[in-house]
Amino acid sequence: MKAAAESVKFLVNSAYRNPGSCLSQKQADLAKRIALKFRMKQSYDLKLLFCKKCKAYSPPLYSKTIRVRRGRLIFRCKNCGSVYRIPFK
Missing domain, CATH: 2.20.25 (N-terminal domain of TfIIb)
Structure with missing residues (x-):
């Protein structure tokens, strides 16, 4: 659980560094999937990366x-x- 939290934090930080690239989109999607799989509370940073409707x-x-x-x-x-x-x- 702790390793998953650290990997989510690392992926979100890397997605923030290069926000316009295709790699950052994959990193943010992966961070969200990891957080959902381990039923972690999503951080505020992760919530802001995704649209709430689409x-x-x-x-x-x-x-x-x-x-x-x-x-x-x-x-x-x-x-x-x-x-x-x-x-x-």
């Missing part, structure tokens, strides 16, 4: 637009156009 890999600044309005972060997926909001202080 489940596509969409890193911030490359496949999402981010806005700040009225104390919320507003994410819009460029693939499907879905919008979701997160409270921000």
Whole structure:
């Protein structure tokens, strides 16, 4: 379990380093599959890498637009156009 958590953390960090490449998409997908297989609680970093509606890999600044309005972060997926909001202080 501990080794799985470390590998998920490593894969997420490597996906952040090169967000536009095909390799980073595979790393993020693998990290999500490992977390789901071992029933780990997904970290906030891993949750932000995927769209909540179409489940596509969409890193911030490359496949999402981010806005700040009225104390919320507003994410819009460029693939499907879905919008979701997160409270921000």
